[in-house]
Amino acid sequence: MSQRSRSTNTSLSHRSGSVALAAIAVVWLAACAPTDSGVTSPPLPGTDVAPLVGMTAAFGEPFRNLTADQLALFTAGKDEFAAVEAVDEGLGPVFNEASCQTCHLGPGTAVGGTTGRVETRFGRTRSDGTFDPMTEFGGSLIQDHGIGPVTEGGAFTFVGEVVPQEATVIAQRITTQLFGLGLVDAVPDDEFRQLAQLEAATSPATAGTPNMVFDIAAGRTRVGRFGWKAQVPTLHQFSGDAYLNEMGITNPEFPDESCPQGDCGLLIHNPLPSPPPNDDGSGVKKFTDFMTLLAPPPRGALSLQGLEGSGVFALIGCANCHTPALVTGSTPVAALSGKVFQPFSDFLLHDMGGLGDGIVQGVATGRQIRTAPLWGVRTRARLLHDGRATSLDAAILAHDGQGKRARDRFAGLGVRARNALLVFLNSL
Numbered sequence: 001m002s003q004r005s006r007s008t009n010t011s012l013s014h015r016s017g018s019v020a021l022a023a024i025a026v027v028w029l030a031a032c033a034p035t036d037s038g039v040t041s042p043p044l045p046g047t048d049v050a051p052l053v054g055m056t057a058a059f060g061e062p063f064r065n066l067t068a069d070q071l072a073l074f075t076a077g078k079d080e081f082a083a084v085e086a087v088d089e090g091l092g093p094v095f096n097e098a099s100c101q102t103c104h105l106g107p108g109t110a111v112g113g114t115t116g117r118v119e120t121r122f123g124r125t126r127s128d129g130t131f132d133p134m135t136e137f138g139g140s141l142i143q144d145h146g147i148g149p150v151t152e153g154g155a156f157t158f159v160g161e162v163v164p165q166e167a168t169v170i171a172q173r174i175t176t177q178l179f180g181l182g183l184v185d186a187v188p189d190d191e192f193r194q195l196a197q198l199e200a201a202t203s204p205a206t207a208g209t210p211n212m213v214f215d216i217a218a219g220r221t222r223v224g225r226f227g228w229k230a231q232v233p234t235l236h237q238f239s240g241d242a243y244l245n246e247m248g249i250t251n252p253e254f255p256d257e258s259c260p261q262g263d264c265g266l267l268i269h270n271p272l273p274s275p276p277p278n279d280d281g282s283g284v285k286k287f288t289d290f291m292t293l294l295a296p297p298p299r300g301a302l303s304l305q306g307l308e309g310s311g312v313f314a315l316i317g318c319a320n321c322h323t324p325a326l327v328t329g330s331t332p333v334a335a336l337s338g339k340v341f342q343p344f345s346d347f348l349l350h351d352m353g354g355l356g357d358g359i360v361q362g363v364a365t366g367r368q369i370r371t372a373p374l375w376g377v378r379t380r381a382r383l384l385h386d387g388r389a390t391s392l393d394a395a396i397l398a399h400d401g402q403g404k405r406a407r408d409r410f411a412g413l414g415v416r417a418r419n420a421l422l423v424f425l426n427s428l
């Protein structure tokens, strides 16, 4: 990594179709990014920060350079994202919360972050070793709320689901931040494929693989990038998925109710054999608009010590998976089109050994997890997929499998390098 980063004298204003170019930007760009304290560090020679985006909007704000129409879409989308749904609007019969914002809020009042709300998945291993998501028991995702008594056509009481005794795998998933995900949505599949090839060639021991998942709107398999397992290909699809699976609101791509504890017989109170979905697609579109136009986390102040830490980050192999920079493809939204951005993730799956959660999604095995993006990490109280870590130290020391070598190198750092690395992470 350090060898590649030495050759950063290529101008980043040229897209040149190369992931390598974005990757070599490594952490040097960090030195030039405007910070939210208003202090701008002197640019390093040979770097061009012009394509870097969104480094200045505060948490929960839209991109700075939107058109009036786009701003209106952002605001309408944000309202829908915050809207609390009621039973007569389709909430339930089982659900997790009544609005997206109930889980996706913070830091402070910033809409789109995380409250740290955790949800539960379960499953079991079949005798042939394959994973059974136990859909007949309501798996793999638990909906821990129900709408209570329903009298229409009969008396039903829907309560929250519980993990069935038959389950052998139980995993917690913490809510992620959504800041800047429009940029991730705008990265072409090929760029992730090329990044995986680049990793296989330059750092085979830590190389990631793309999750391949079905894109319902496109009608074909695509590179997944959203969720802890990169199990969803687009923000649009995640919106429909979450509307159904978090809130119980059916919508065009997810028309079937989530059956309480897997028992679809309980849904017979519904008068129509195939009712129109609760949402005609306009709600899903609004969530997508909001998340697409939501700016990435603003960078914190970067001191000289933090700059030193960015070097440590690359040197001990963190940047092999936590890819500092990616480039978006061409999209209709100018603010997102052809931009270099710094998520500190390759959005690829890595075998994390014992840290894996045992759940299989798409081609992601039980041991594989998507590299967690580190932008905004300084604001987070709980880390890792299940929120088990309460400090950066603890999160790093829990890395296993393909992350073990970097973990060991972190553990072996002297006080100065270790502190510098933590200061750097706290600037993200």
Ligand code: HEC
Residues within 6 Å of the ligand: 096, 097, 098, 099, 100, 101, 102, 103, 104, 117, 118, 119, 173, 174, 175, 176, 177, 178, 225, 226, 227, 228, 229, 235, 238, 239, 242, 243, 246, 247, 287, 291
């Ligand atoms: C009960 C809490 C909860 C609610 C309500 C909720 N989410 Fe989430 N959200 C989560 C959790 C937990 C994850 C991580 C899921 C996983 O990977 O298994 C997540 C992940 C996401 C992601 C993927 C982000 C990434 O890091 O890749 C998107 C997009 C998203 N949610 C959008 C929404 C939208 C839109 C709504 C409302 C329709 C919503 N969520 C409602 C808890 C919630």
Ligand code: HEC
Residues within 6 Å of the ligand: 206, 313, 316, 317, 318, 319, 320, 321, 322, 350, 352, 355, 356, 369, 370, 371, 372, 373, 374, 377, 382, 383, 384, 385, 386, 392, 395, 396, 399, 402, 403, 406, 407, 410
């Ligand atoms: C082999 C790829 C790989 C390497 C190398 C790696 N990480 Fe990670 N990192 C991951 C994955 C995957 C996760 C998510 C794991 C989980 O949630 O269980 C993660 C999670 C994290 C988190 C928690 C983020 C969050 O949102 O919860 C931090 C902090 C982190 N890594 C820092 C580091 C640092 C610092 C290094 C270098 C010492 C490093 N990582 C090396 C893949 C890697």
